[in-house]
Amino acid sequence: MTQNNVALGLPNSSNITRAVLSNGVTVLVRANPSVKSVVLVGQMRGGSLYESPQHNGLASMTAASLMRGTESRGLQAIASRLEDIGADFDFAAGVHHVSFGGKALAEDLPVLIDTLADCVMNPVFPSDQVDRLRGEVMTWLQYSLQDTRRQASRAFRESLYDASHPYHYSPRGTLESLPGIDAQMLKQFHASQYGPDGVTIVIVGAVDPAAAVDAVRAKLESWTAPDQAPARSVGSAANVDRTIHTVVPIPGKTQSDVVIGVVGPERRSPDFQAARIANSILGEFGMMGRIGDEVREKAGLAYYAYSRIEGGYGPGAWSISAGVNPANVERAVDLSLQEVRKMAAEHVTDTELDDNKSYFIGRMPLQLETNEGLAGAILSMETFELGLDYLVEYPAQINAVTADGVREAIQTYWTPDAVVVAVAGAADQG
Amino acid sequence: MAVQRHVLENGLVVILKEVQSAPLISWWVLYRIGSRNEPTGKTGISHWVEHMMFKGTEAFPAKEVDKMFDRLGGTWNAQTSFDYTAYYETLPADKIDLALRHEADRMVNARFDIEEVESERTVIISERQGLENSPLFWLDEEISAAAFRVHGYHHEIVGDLHDLRTMTRDDLYSHYRRYYVPNNAIVVAVGAFDPDDMLSRIRQHFGAIPAGDTPPLFVRPEPEQQGERRVTVERPGHTAFLEYAYRAPAAGDDDFYALTILDSILTGPDGQIDNKTSRLYRALVETEIAASIGGGLVPTVDPYLYTIVVTLRDGRTIAEAEVIIESEIARLVAGDVSQAEVDKAKKQARASFAYTTETVTGQGYWLAFAENLGSYGWFEGYIDRLDHVSLDDVKAAAIRYLRPRNRVVGHLIPTGLVDGANDEDDDDAE
Numbered sequence: 001m002t003q004n005n006v007a008l009g010l011p012n013s014s015n016i017t018r019a020v021l022s023n024g025v026t027v028l029v030r031a032n033p034s035v036k037s038v039v040l041v042g043q044m045r046g047g048s049l050y051e052s053p054q055h056n057g058l059a060s061m062t063a064a065s066l067m068r069g070t071e072s073r074g075l076q077a078i079a080s081r082l083e084d085i086g087a088d089f090d091f092a093a094g095v096h097h098v099s100f101g102g103k104a105l106a107e108d109l110p111v112l113i114d115t116l117a118d119c120v121m122n123p124v125f126p127s128d129q130v131d132r133l134r135g136e137v138m139t140w141l142q143y144s145l146q147d148t149r150r151q152a153s154r155a156f157r158e159s160l161y162d163a164s165h166p167y168h169y170s171p172r173g174t175l176e177s178l179p180g181i182d183a184q185m186l187k188q189f190h191a192s193q194y195g196p197d198g199v200t201i202v203i204v205g206a207v208d209p210a211a212a213v214d215a216v217r218a219k220l221e222s223w224t225a226p227d228q229a230p231a232r233s234v235g236s237a238a239n240v241d242r243t244i245h246t247v248v249p250i251p252g253k254t255q256s257d258v259v260i261g262v263v264g265p266e267r268r269s270p271d272f273q274a275a276r277i278a279n280s281i282l283g284e285f286g287m288m289g290r291i292g293d294e295v296r297e298k299a300g301l302a303y304y305a306y307s308r309i310e311g312g313y314g315p316g317a318w319s320i321s322a323g324v325n326p327a328n329v330e331r332a333v334d335l336s337l338q339e340v341r342k343m344a345a346e347h348v349t350d351t352e353l354d355d356n357k358s359y360f361i362g363r364m365p366l367q368l369e370t371n372e373g374l375a376g377a378i379l380s381m382e383t384f385e386l387g388l389d390y391l392v393e394y395p396a397q398i399n400a401v402t403a404d405g406v407r408e409a410i411q412t413y414w415t416p417d418a419v420v421v422a423v424a425g426a427a428d429q430g
Numbered sequence: 431m432a433v434q435r436h437v438l439e440n441g442l443v444v445i446l447k448e449v450q451s452a453p454l455i456s457w458w459v460l461y462r463i464g465s466r467n468e469p470t471g472k473t474g475i476s477h478w479v480e481h482m483m484f485k486g487t488e489a490f491p492a493k494e495v496d497k498m499f500d501r502l503g504g505t506w507n508a509q510t511s512f513d514y515t516a517y518y519e520t521l522p523a524d525k526i527d528l529a530l531r532h533e534a535d536r537m538v539n540a541r542f543d544i545e546e547v548e549s550e551r552t553v554i555i556s557e558r559q560g561l562e563n564s565p566l567f568w569l570d571e572e573i574s575a576a577a578f579r580v581h582g583y584h585h586e587i588v589g590d591l592h593d594l595r596t597m598t599r600d601d602l603y604s605h606y607r608r609y610y611v612p613n614n615a616i617v618v619a620v621g622a623f624d625p626d627d628m629l630s631r632i633r634q635h636f637g638a639i640p641a642g643d644t645p646p647l648f649v650r651p652e653p654e655q656q657g658e659r660r661v662t663v664e665r666p667g668h669t670a671f672l673e674y675a676y677r678a679p680a681a682g683d684d685d686f687y688a689l690t691i692l693d694s695i696l697t698g699p700d701g702q703i704d705n706k707t708s709r710l711y712r713a714l715v716e717t718e719i720a721a722s723i724g725g726g727l728v729p730t731v732d733p734y735l736y737t738i739v740v741t742l743r744d745g746r747t748i749a750e751a752e753v754i755i756e757s758e759i760a761r762l763v764a765g766d767v768s769q770a771e772v773d774k775a776k777k778q779a780r781a782s783f784a785y786t787t788e789t790v791t792g793q794g795y796w797l798a799f800a801e802n803l804g805s806y807g808w809f810e811g812y813i814d815r816l817d818h819v820s821l822d823d824v825k826a827a828a829i830r831y832l833r834p835r836n837r838v839v840g841h842l843i844p845t846g847l848v849d850g851a852n853d854e855d856d857d858d859a860e
Contacts, residue, residue, distance in 0.1 A: 034451035034452075035451075035784075035788045036784045036788075037781070037784050037785055037788065075706065076706070076707060076712075079704065079706035079707050080707050082703075082704070083698070083699075083703060083704060083705070083706065083707045083774075083778065084707070084774050084777065085777060085781065086699070086703055086777050086778040086779075086780060086781025086782060087703070087781065088702060088703045088704055090704070103702075103785060104781070105780075105781050105784060132715075132716070132718055135718060135721065135743050135744070136715070136721040136722065136743070138744065139669060139721035139741060139742075139743050139744055140721065142667075142668040142669050142744060143667065143668070143669040143741070145667070145668065146563075146564075146565060146666065146667045146669070147563070147564075148563050250666075251666045252665060252666040252667075253562075253563050254559035254562050254563065255556060255559035255560045255562070255563055285496075285497065285500050286493065286496035286497045286500055287484075287492075287493075287496040293493065296553060297492070297493075297549075298549075299549075300548075300549035300550065300551075300552040300553055301552065301556075302553070302556055303553055303554075303556040303557040303560055304560075323556060323560050324556065325552075325555075325556055325559065355497055355500070355501045358501045358502070358503070359500045359501055359503060361503065362501065362502050362503020362504070362522065363500075363503035363504070363505075364503065365452055365453055365454055365503065365522055366454060366503060366504070366505060366520060368452075369451075369452045369454060369789055369790070370788055370789055371788070425563075
């Protein structure tokens with residue numbers, strides 16, 4: 001299997017060019033000559049983990065304002081350089097990081113690199129632009145009050161993680177917190193949190209790797225930030241000790257969205273692969289796994305019903321989501337948890353296990369077909385410290401998962417009588 | 431490699447394109463039947479039949495098919511549009527025979543069990559209710575209904591609730607038997623194969639399926655509009671929307687390309703590239719009247735709509751936005767367009783086209799889509815035809831299409847929220 005995967009040209013330590021600049025910026029480049037374009041993605045510190053609950057949204061506003069003005073260019077000049085050549089680039093803050101990324105025709109890679117460098121090194125946060133952005137975000141937040149999926153997810157998150165945990169909060173901020181955030185605070189946040197330490201950049205496309213590294217070096221190696229605050233991580237999160245039901249009534253809705261879940265594994269947890277396979281059997285493989293089969297196919301209760309494991313840099317959620325008629329909410333929840341109980345009590349079958357291993361290994365060519373797919377995989381290998389030969393070793397890791405491991409993963413994370421159930425939808429439901 | 435087109439004796443159109451960039455093949459089967467061909471009382475039937483095609487045959491039981499493709503690391507899905515119903519599988523190249531066998535089988539042997547039809551009725555109604563949760567769905571539905579009094583584009587693809595409640599198994603099965611015949615289908619393969627070998631495999635699986643009667647297509651041309659039409663929708667929420675929908679040319683019309691460039695100038699290129707330098711962004715978002723703006727021109731068999739959607743900022747009025755749009759439209763109609771703007775739109779289209787066609791799945795989709803419009807050459811020649819649009823063509827298109835009597839204007843009026851649903855403190859009631 002290993003030899004076959006190498007033969008397929010999987011990204012690995014021998015064909016990824018990796019360089020660490022003198023200021024700590026890490027650059028990884030993989031040539032993909034079969035396309036005309038190039039993708040640049042990456043991440044750096046400055047997520048909502050670095051803001052206070054009182055100023056929820058500060059990290060997100062800072063990241064989103066980077067392209068609204070630098071020392072040498074205004075918003076229109078920054079946008080024009082990209083849009084005039086059909087390129088795209090943006091920044092967005094999550095909890096742990098600010099992610100950035102964009103694409104262009106391959107000959108325009110220098111514009112992407114220059115945009116990244118100029119916006120992270122020389123932003124000026126014009127107060128009129130910050131005010132405008134705040135208004136746009138608040139309009140979006142107002143609109144999302146009507147979005148049953150978003151409201152169910154918000155209620156789920158707020159109930160699963162207590163107010164002392166960063167995952168309790170959405171990086172976007174709230175209608176209450178955003179008015180208290182101004183341009184001066186963005187400047188201070190940028191000055192204290194942004195810097196080259198912790199920056200990872202991945203470039204994939206029709207480019208020469210050595211030239212691409214040189215181009216990044218020329219623009220970003222001069223970046224220094226002696227006052228950059230040290231990296232933070234999130235603490236562990238305790239699961240709820242009893243089932244918590246949360247209901248968000250929204251008038252005028254004909255469907256309800258439901259999220260059921262618990263605190264799940266981190267990406268680097270030793271049982272992560274077993275948990276991923278457990279999740280796939282529960283609510284992904286085939287037509288949304290066992291839950292899809294019971295809730296959608298057999299009972300016809302939902303248009304969608306699936307499970308998802310976040311598995312990021314901290315204790316993200318492991319959840320089941322469904323869109324159902326308000327009258328069917330309770331039944332959908334019961335059927336879903338019944339499947340969790342079964343998986344905690346009994347081994348999955350050999351066929352299920354083999355099918356899912358084959359699924360995880362077999363879809364690699366499809367996932368790695370595009371520049372975006374390749375770049376995302378390389379970024380994960382680097383930032384989760386999986387090693388650049390992770391994809392070569394991946395089939396062996398997947399094949400090592402056992403039925404015991406799958407059941408243990410369910411037992412470790414799920415207590416079906418202590419979960420959060422969040423429902424958003426028709427105002428008259430119970 | 432060059433695209434090949436063949437027609438089998440039973441009328442099946444076969445399009446082949448060899449692409450050796452990844453060990454994958456994307457396989458598409460498109461039937462020339464969509465929501466535009468549905469009479470009143472049967473709205474949504476194409477989409478529902480698409481769902482039933484996932485319910486299995488004797489040879490390929492439903493639960494097994496999902497697992498079969500996942501096991502191979504493939505992806506498969508379907509889509510119903512105004513003008514077609516299409517199915518695809520993208521698989522590792524050495525497994526593609528399975529996709530051919532599966533599609534040949536379900537072209538003839540789909541079961542349409544009565545129990546499955548009834549179970550799916552709930553799922554389809556749930557899908558419609560999920561769409562109804564978005565206020566913009568209601569506005570779009572009203573605008574289509576106002577724009578198309580006669581033509582089948584007047585109803586949503588998902589169908590009207592009454593029809594979803596009343597259609598029978600026999601209705602669905604008749605639709606399937608009538609339209610799912612080789613002489614009403616286009617098949618496309620794109621990927622790592624030898625074209626001669628692929629053609630012989632297609633003959634082997636599809637050649638023996640008998641042609642059906644030429645299916646009657648229900649099409650009623652829309653009479654010319656006699657004056658501006660306006661619709662208003664009131665829904666719970668805080669966010670107001672304004673939508674302009676101008677009658678637009680069919681995809682095969684030369685004017686379609688001129689209008690594509692006009693759209694790029696007015697609202698920006700397609701969703702893969704940002705639109706901050708577009709005229710309406712500058713006129714509406716930079717003036718803080720709108721939180722966002724967007725435009726859309728869908729390539730369709732019959733003349734459809736060119737839409738402009740404005741999301742109003744809290745506290746700003748639809749009337750303010752209308753004044754701005756009228757003034758920007760007037761500029762275009764008066765000929766205030768530059769060659770530089772036209773050139774920029776062309777470069778954006780070239781980049782966007784490159785991004786879209788970097789996957790075998792994307793190429794398969796566009797070849798099938800284009801053949802349904804009249805010829806796969808529509809896709810192959812898209813960039814060339816855009817390049818041939820002159821500044822005068824763009825000015826002429828503005829005069830021809832952007833007239834008040836040629837449009838429907840829609841307002842979505844938010845009626846606020848009741849029951850304290852926007853009060854975050856009320857969300858956590860257990």
